[in-house]
Amino acid sequence: MEDVKAYIESGILELYVLGDVSPAEKQQVEAMAQKHPVIKVELEEMEKALEQYAQANAVEPSEHQRDKILTSLVTNLADDATFGTKKEAIADNVVAMPARQTTNFYKYAFAASVALLAVSLVALFNVYNQLQRSDQQLVVMNAQNQHISKTVNYMNDELGVYRDTAYKVIKLKGPKNMGMTLAWSPVKKKVMIDMNGMHLPENDKTHQYQLWAIVNKKTVDLGVFDKSGADTLIMKQMRSVALANTFAVTLEPRGGSVNPTMSAMMVIGQF
Amino acid sequence: MSRKNKISLSEEELVLALRNREKIAVEALYDMYSSSLYGVISRIIIDTPTAEDVLQETFIKIWNSFSGYSADKGRLFTWMVNIARNLSIDKLRSKDFKNHNKNQDIENNVIAIDEQRNTVYKPELMGIKDLVQTLKPEQKAILDLVYFKGYTHVEAADELGIPLGTIKTRLRMAIIELRKYFN
Numbered sequence: 188m189e190d191v192k193a194y195i196e197s198g199i200l201e202l203y204v205l206g207d208v209s210p211a212e213k214q215q216v217e218a219m220a221q222k223h224p225v226i227k228v229e230l231e232e233m234e235k236a237l238e239q240y241a242q243a244n245a246v247e248p249s250e251h252q253r254d255k256i257l258t259s260l261v262t263n264l265a266d267d268a269t270f271g272t273k274k275e276a277i278a279d280n281v282v283a284m285p286a287r288q289t290t291n292f293y294k295y296a297f298a299a300s301v302a303l304l305a306v307s308l309v310a311l312f313n314v315y316n317q318l319q320r321s322d323q324q325l326v327v328m329n330a331q332n333q334h335i336s337k338t339v340n341y342m343n344d345e346l347g348v349y350r351d352t353a354y355k356v357i358k359l360k361g362p363k364n365m366g367m368t369l370a371w372s373p374v375k376k377k378v379m380i381d382m383n384g385m386h387l388p389e390n391d392k393t394h395q396y397q398l399w400a401i402v403n404k405k406t407v408d409l410g411v412f413d414k415s416g417a418d419t420l421i422m423k424q425m426r427s428v429a430l431a432n433t434f435a436v437t438l439e440p441r442g443g444s445v446n447p448t449m450s451a452m453m454v455i456g457q458f
Numbered sequence: 459m460s461r462k463n464k465i466s467l468s469e470e471e472l473v474l475a476l477r478n479r480e481k482i483a484v485e486a487l488y489d490m491y492s493s494s495l496y497g498v499i500s501r502i503i504i505d506t507p508t509a510e511d512v513l514q515e516t517f518i519k520i521w522n523s524f525s526g527y528s529a530d531k532g533r534l535f536t537w538m539v540n541i542a543r544n545l546s547i548d549k550l551r552s553k554d555f556k557n558h559n560k561n562q563d564i565e566n567n568v569i570a571i572d573e574q575r576n577t578v579y580k581p582e583l584m585g586i587k588d589l590v591q592t593l594k595p596e597q598k599a600i601l602d603l604v605y606f607k608g609y610t611h612v613e614a615a616d617e618l619g620i621p622l623g624t625i626k627t628r629l630r631m632a633i634i635e636l637r638k639y640f641n
Binding site for chain 2 (some may be wrong): 196198201202204205206207217221230231232233234235236237238239240241242244245246247248249252253255256257259260261
């Protein structure tokens with residue numbers, strides 16, 4: 188009962204009777220009136236008082252209005268009679284005045300800003316990714332570029348070797364079609380081997396090929412080399428030697444030996 | 459000036475007759491309520507021809523949408539005065555009305571209207587002068603803004619620069635005074 192009293196004193200009933208409530212409030216008041224007869228009586232008394240207040244403030248419309256309005260209503264009545272089924276079920280017309288619309292500008296502006304921020308972040312992320320990819324490509328291109336310029340240098344060297352008349356080109360040969368080409372300049376004391384045109388089996392990890400020069404029946408170590416598919420070198424410079432009449436290659440343990448293992452002789456060639 | 463034979467029915471009889479679409483109901487409705495309703499309409503719309511148009515629209519709407527009225531939800535007059543007030547405000551806010559009445563001060567005319575027109579005092583309200591003294595001026599100002607001018611209590615608070623809570627309290631006190639006075 189205390190709740191009902193508080194409800195009555197809240198002032199909502201007055202607003203209801205004055206038609207100044209939202210549709211939700213209207214329903215609530217009507218539900219309360221259904222539940223609590225006290226509220227219903229309260230509403231009834233307020234309505235009566237206001238009705239009398241309106242009567243006290245009545246303004247008589249001009250006389251001719253009565254006929255005019257009654258005629259329009261009776262015409263309406265005739266229409267109703269003619270179209271008996273046309274009972275208009277217009278919903279309750281007592282509708283609370285809509286509350287003034289507060290401006291939504293800031294709400295929309297905020298939403299737009301957030302959306303813009305999100306779009307910008309996505310765009311930034313994309314651009315960053317593209318930049319990363321471009322950087323990677325640039326690194327790869329650089330590496331390729333270096334590789335190509337290296338290759339060009341080697342090729343120049345190689346061409347130089349073949350053009351230089353000081354170089355003697357010697358073919359070393361062995362059984363089973365094995366063979367390789369060697370260029371030796373007695374003047375420059377340089378020995379180059381052709382890595383590309385080499386016909387030798389690939390050596391394993393524990394062995395390496397070793398080049399020897401035979402000078403006056405003595406063997407001189409000219410260094411080791413590998414035969415592998417991945418070797419990018421075209422010409423490899425070996426150790427210098429000024430005098431030689433025979434060159435030979437043996438397969439030795441990795442790092443090379445002091446004296447050649449004659450049984451592992453692969454190819455040999457004479458100048 | 460008044461017609462001699464105004465038709466008057468009890469509210470229950472009138473509602474029943476209106477529901478049955480009886481011709482007599484239309485006349486009784488007009489005779490019983492036109493001046494009270496016009497009191498509200500003419501306080502919102504100063505221009506007499508427009509106010510009279512709205513009075514006609516009000517009766518047409520009452521008549522056409524009568525199936526929407528339910529006696530459980532309150533008195534007939536409360537329902538009708540809401541229709542009259544809403545139609546008046548709709549008219550006031552409609553574009554062509556605004557265009558035709560640019561120069562008219564439509565805000566504060568409650569007092570003006572009472573001065574200009576002969577407010578009809580019903581015989582049963584003999585003590586009307588007391589009534590004016592019953593309501594404190596600040597209560598009457600708010601009640602009239604909301605009841606006769608169709609302001610929401612929020613708009614009234616804005617207009618008068620008074621907190622909402624005070625507006626509600628004064629409305630409540632005003633209606634309590636009216637109840638004391640009329641019962």
